[in-house]
Amino acid sequence: VCGAGAKDGRIEKIRAHACSAPLEIKATYFIDATGEGDLAALAGAEFMLGHPENGRTLHMTLVFRLFDTGRPVKPYLPPGLAPINNDGEIPGLGYHQLPDGQVYCNITKVMGHDPTDPLSLGAAEMDARRQLARVLHYLQRAYFHNHALSSSGARIGIREGRRIVGDYILTGDEIVSP
Numbered sequence: 001v002c003g004a005g006a007k008d009g010r011i012e013k014i015r016a017h018a019c020s021a022p023l024e025i026k027a028t029y030f031i032d033a034t035g036e037g038d039l040a041a042l043a044g045a046e047f048m049l050g051h052p053e054n055g056r057t058l059h060m061t062l063v064f065r066l067f068d069t070g071r072p073v074k075p076y077l078p079p080g081l082a083p084i085n086n087d088g089e090i091p092g093l094g095y096h097q098l099p100d101g102q103v104y105c106n107i108t109k110v111m112g113h114d115p116t117d118p119l120s121l122g123a124a125e126m127d128a129r130r131q132l133a134r135v136l137h138y139l140q141r142a143y144f145h146n147h148a149l150s151s152s153g154a155r156i157g158i159r160e161g162r163r164i165v166g167d168y169i170l171t172g173d174e175i176v177s178p
Helices: 038-042 118-142 172-176
Strands: 003-007 010-018 021-026 047-049 064-068 094-097 103-106 147-152 162-164
Touching: 003 038, 010 038, 038 162, 064 118, 103 118, 118 147
Parallel strands: none
Antiparallel strands: 003 010, 010 021, 047 162, 064 103, 064 147, 094 103
């Protein structure tokens, strides 16, 4: 989706690109499934982004998995990256060993980027990949001597993007009150 035509608060058509070809699509209803409210924003909908006082959004994460190779692996840290030396230096939430011996890692933590800005999002992705390499190097040295990287997310996970302003906005008190 790269554009939207709206009239009286209603989307009438969208512009998109698919297979390198521009498209104009008209429909009675459109559902914004962009993940970051791109269609709504392009149509002129009011939205909020980040904390009301400072604009900061929740951190982003690149998850990954390790698998047991059955033999010791040689940890590798790409040049220019600082090693992680203890658990306190790990940037993210943590890891879980799965019943099949794999390790699920939700352990990168990227902050200070705008998930609605493609250049900022690209920088966040690069930061997450660097963190992944550092964390993997540490985990192989400290805990998982036989494990290697088996997969990572295809892209960084975004926890918070645009929040479309609706007819009513719940308050914090309404959320926690019975």
